[in-house]
Amino acid sequence: MKIASINVNGIRGAVERGLLDWIAEQDADVICIQNLKEKSFEFEEALLYPSGYEGYFLDAEEDGVSGVGIYCKQIPKAIMYGLGFEQCDNEGRFLQADYDKFSVVSFLMPEEPHAKQRFITQYTEYLTKLSRKRREYILCGTWNIAHKTIDLAHWADYQGTPGFRPEERAFMDQVFGPLGFIDTFREIKRDGGHYTYWPKLDSDLPRQRQDGWRLDYQVVGPNLQRTIKNAWVDTNATFSEHAPLIVEYDLPL
Structure with a gap:
């Protein structure tokens, strides 16, 4: 099973930069998208059902912010x-x-520090309950936190910066420590230099030479650790400041 996750940072702009063509090329089983910044009831058919997928969406009440979606090749049970x-x-x-x-x-995850901290408090309660359930979960998306120093270029210059604050990183320590969740990408790639976010989308510099952050994750429980077969970031996809994170699992739908 192949799952892709991408923060589009505005789905209309991402479509103009090739999002739908990218989806058609992936042959992923599930594609999780974040930061739609649009109301899904206004989507045309190409966005609701791209290339054989069924789309599901949760819109933000406020216009022009957040919103998440999931494109599924096989219709979910719920x-x-x-x-x-x-x-x-x-x-x-x-x-x-x-x-x-x-x-x-x-x-x-919210970006603004105070909003993020409020969210983390309640999300930690959810993750604690999740860690005790017998059902397995694959949590895909933008956590807006670079966990370790290898997850941020020139990390010494960003200490105390939102996305790399000690309290945010401590939350990730808890997620991947006492709560027992697994960072799927780090199961495959243990070295530095792998990022999913670059602040300058239209820079002439290739992403490998820009200051990057690893803010996007696919997170699973310990029972799925052995199913992780491959993980990579598609740095060639430039329809957003974020790059798609793709993980292959030895799991049947």
């Missing part, structure tokens, strides 16, 4: 919209597709 707390649900930050033996989530 879709769960939100987590039941206002900051998450009203801002369109969590969407879950349930299959027989596992669920796939498209997730978007």
Whole structure:
């Protein structure tokens, strides 16, 4: 099974830069998208059902911000919209597709530090409950936190910067420590220099030479650790400041 996750930072602009062509080329089973910044009821058919996929979306109440979606080749057993707390649900930050033996989530963490910290408090409660469930989950999306120093170019210059603050990194320590979740990308790639976000989308410099951040993750529980077969960042896809994160699992739908 192949899952791709991408923060499009505005789906209209991403489509203009080739998003739909990229989706058609991937042959992924599930594609999680974040930061739609559009209302899905205004989408044309090409966005609702791109290249044989069925689209599901959770819009933000406010215009022009956040919103998440999931494109599925195989129709899920159920879709769960939100987590039941206002900051998450009203801002369109969590969407879950349930299959027989596992669920796939498209997730978007707030960027603003105070909003992020409020969200982390409630999200930690959710993750704690999730870690005790027998069902397996694949949490895909933008966490807006670079966890380790190898996840941020020139990290010494960014200490205390939102996205690399000690309290944010401590939260990720908890996720990948006591809570027992697995950073799928780091199961495959243990070295530095791998990023998913570059602030300058239209820079003439190739992404490999720009200052990058690894802000996007696919996170699973320990029971799925052995199913992780490959993981990579598609740095050639430039329809957003974020690059797609793609992970292959030895899991049937």
